[in-house]
Amino acid sequence: MRLSRIIMALTVGLAGAAVPTAAGAAQPQPPVYPPPVAALTVHPTTIRLGETFTLHGSGFAPNETVEIDVSISALPVAAPAEGTARRSDGSTVAMASVAYAQPLSAAPQPAPLEFTVKANSSGSFTVTYRPNRPGRYTFTAEGETSGRTASATGIVLPPRPTKPPHHDGHLPVTGSSLSTPMKLGGGLAGVGALLVLLSVAWRRRGRFGMGSR
Template sequence: MRLSRIIMALTVGLAVVAVPTAAGAAQPQPAPSATTDPPQPPPYTPVGPSLTVNRPTIFIGETVVLTGTGFGPNETVDIVVTVAPLAAPAGGQAPARRSDGSTVAMVPVAYQASAPLSFTAQTNGEGSFSKRYKPSVTGLLTFTATGRDSDRTASTELRVLHKKQPLPVTGDSLGTPMKLGGGLVGAGAVMLLLTLAWRRRQRLGGAA
């Protein structure tokens, strides 16, 4: 009888100990936090090519610098130049003004068309280049650069103007200086005659 009670007590004790262990095992485990993952870098966006000039407008005979970026490293870039005539200003070219205030129309200078030009440039390890260029024609020049290996293309524009010319001298403008010169010559002749007459009079007075 006593042995049965001891066995029953041990059984109850083991049951009491096993219940909390089973309850703890049945509880859901916490999900791993998403903040522990390392941040991912943003996707890489390649920079497009660009072509610029240091001066957008120049006069014929001056030099500009072409700068290209965003091309392939250490590649040859083909540059093609196309020329278009500049748009005429509103109202045409300004007339020349005469000395009396009137105006005379100027004859416009004929535009000299030119076939497209081409040359090459070599990029550095970063895909950039600089090239000096001296236009030989006037007009609106468009530069188009294309990489031979990367096939990247960029373009820019340049305005090339005629050199400033002095206003032409018209017939009326020449007339005024000639009139002034003739008047000065006449006044000099009169003064010379008066001087000769005065000297002659002095000589005659001294002889008397």
């Protein structure tokens, strides 16, 4: 009888100890969120030399310093240029890009290939970048504290070629240069009219026998 009571007491004790554990396991656990993913965008993605990129980063640690590395590669030779040209037969053909050589005297300061920006309290930042030569620009941002990285690419095309002034082979006529031929023409017309009158008078004089003998 005592043995059965001991077994029953042990059973009740084990059951009581298991109740809190089961109750704790049944409570909802807080969700586990994955760490933020860093992102970097370039706007606009294609610009002309002399224009500016705008870089926007997000997903970095709050207020951390972000280092941005810039790598530049040449544009493909066979890359089509903007616009088309129309042939005499009516067909169209892609226009070839115009080579651009910048004078050494007007060469701008080289754009930095490495710089840092400060993220705000939400882990975002916005910065501008002005390239100094055509090419494909790859921007890679890395947070110094979080180690999160992101990259984006932008294209820099040569500047639009300036069209030379159109000439049709004739010099422009100005007011002073136009008045001179008009005056000269008027003088010649007057002299011609005077000669005609003298000729008519001379013929009449000869008709009436008034000429010299």
